[in-house]
Amino acid sequence: MTPFFQTFQDEKLAPQLSGSRSRVTYLVTADSPDEIRRKAEDICAEQTVEFPVDLLPPGVVREQILGRVENISPCENLFSPPGMVSAHVEVSFADEVMTDELPQVLNVIFGNISIKPGIRVLSAAFSEPLLRKFPGPQFGVPGLRNLLKIPQRPILFTALKPQGLAADDLAALAYEFACGGVDVIKDDHGIANPVYAPFYDRVLACTAAVRRANAETGENAIYVPNIMGPHTEIIRRAKFAKDAGAGGYLVCPGLIGFDVIREIAQNPELSLPIFMHPAFLGSFAINPDGISHACVFGQLARLAGADATIFPNFGGRFSFSRAECLQIAEACREPMGDFPSIFPCPAGGMKVDRVEDVLGAFGKDVMLLIGGGLFSHSPNLRENCRLLRSRLV
């Protein structure tokens, strides 16, 4: 038999590596600085060779394919148990290990180590060559403002619900919202293709309703359907929605994969803004072991190509802190290759009387997603929308 070590052929591998590396910063918690170092080295192996490092021969695999600890900086960690220490651990990975396929990029960042305790992804800094392999957000803040013809003011965003309404009843609601001055009207993330409001019927009814309202108001509201569905049906639904006159797509990457966003962003036939929804992604952010709010809802959304990212706002019915929400917003606009800024869409239990507070926190480049709050302010839905819209200046 061929001894195992002879199978490594540096002369074949080396020419295929560019030397370009992307960096991921982890918050690592352990019971001693030595253990932090051991965990950092474990991340390097687990996320790349997944092999006992002492069995690797010297050479290119060890030097370049294996992750590399770039920096370890001890830090405070309010959430770590007593007696434990924490550090920011920066690890670099060869772009060729990340490849030009998004699922593998996510896999290198956090695939197997999602199963190991004491590790949280804080942020990812992708190399310029790696970013150029991905389409990025096709609209972003400037493109969405252009499409909506809203040069400056904050954007009013709502959702069609509750679950149980028929397609034409949801369309009637969409019409009311659009007449009331709501700019972006999306499907609820829980309404995908139920028998009582099937996708194709709903998209036809809601696009028609918003078109009719726009003709009456002279505004440019858009309807954003939830295109979640069976694996091979998603792109078909997106195409149907685009042809019917929808103004964007709602995508839940936690349920159907981040690469759906990349696929849509890259496909010229589907060219419409993408709104990312956080369903099924909460466990990454709200637990200590996971991925930071800013990374999962900001950096990864943008890398995938989302133009707007929905997340539960502070002070609503969810638990994100003000700081965590502002970190997401910061990740939406921080420099990232040639990618445009994208819209943060704070949501979840928003009330009309909180508008000024929220705008004060996020600034004008924001989409305020208000659902139930539009109904509860007064019995007149259209007037509630108008009131809210009047405050967005």
Add this chain to the structure above:
Amino acid sequence: MTPFFQTFQDEKLAPQLSGSRSRVTYLVTADSPDEIRRKAEDICAEQTVEFPVDLLPPGVVREQILGRVENISPCENLFSPPGMVSAHVEVSFADEVMTDELPQVLNVIFGNISIKPGIRVLSAAFSEPLLRKFPGPQFGVPGLRNLLKIPQRPILFTALKPQGLAADDLAALAYEFACGGVDVIKDDHGIANPVYAPFYDRVLACTAAVRRANAETGENAIYVPNIMGPHTEIIRRAKFAKDAGAGGYLVCPGLIGFDVIREIAQNPELSLPIFMHPAFLGSFAINPDGISHACVFGQLARLAGADATIFPNFGGRFSFSRAECLQIAEACREPMGDFPSIFPCPAGGMKVDRVEDVLGAFGKDVMLLIGGGLFSHSPNLRENCRLLRSRLV
């Protein structure tokens, strides 16, 4: 305008509901029994209508579309902070809210509430009508045993690595493994489509290598490629692998969506066993707020249609406890409609000398996934495989 409440039309909705409901049990933690009750009711609303319940008119939406608290049983919870109380909260959801599409089933179980603290999915009990909407595992334990022609003994499973080897070098390894008596040889989950071992080249090389070994040994080893890739490429890769003579598919649903498994299981052109890998799913299981090991790696794997589920074994380099691993194994074989049992595949830092312990825990219907351990036992890889295989009786 149409007042909002008039849009509810029970006579339209009621005939579309079967009355069949599926149940999910959550571990809910809060600071008082009253707060547990409030959280239980919040789950009911958040996962269905996502709307202020006091604004819902009496009728079908409130009675059937809204989730329903079926039971609350106070319980111990070793992981809850001091002063908090916990309970098992059973909630039922109409099958029509879950629909016949897998992403929406997952969405109803844990979509938005993944973002709320103090909630862990313990188990899901799907109604028989709901289970009949899904193909389920097409092979399971009996089908895989039949394919491998191994009626009774535990199955030996390994992975091709490390990352950095070329396609033909990985194929040479596959040949060694197969000659050494390994039954199932999968790609490493981190090797999807790197420049140094591209998917199509690798699949051709590895299928040929395993075929050659089988011709020599008279055994029936299979090669299981990692079909992860861009959204619209995954099914194409599966088809290519099947045509090339692969023996199964490795799928990471955390990275590309659980519905990829369902799609493959339902597509007769792709008929081969599916091996589910836990990459990127760890945060659900290892944190308090998430989804139990048994549910995410057992019940959801089986619902999707996986035939074998890989998870990090106790005592290896990951952190799952013996109890958690055995709960996964139990979920692989507990009654679930007409679905067959599937194989638990304990993995991760397994060593040759732990075989008896592991078999004692899991019994014979198990696939032992051993990677690095096969290399480290002695320098002779083929002999290491033979030694291990000889212990699997």
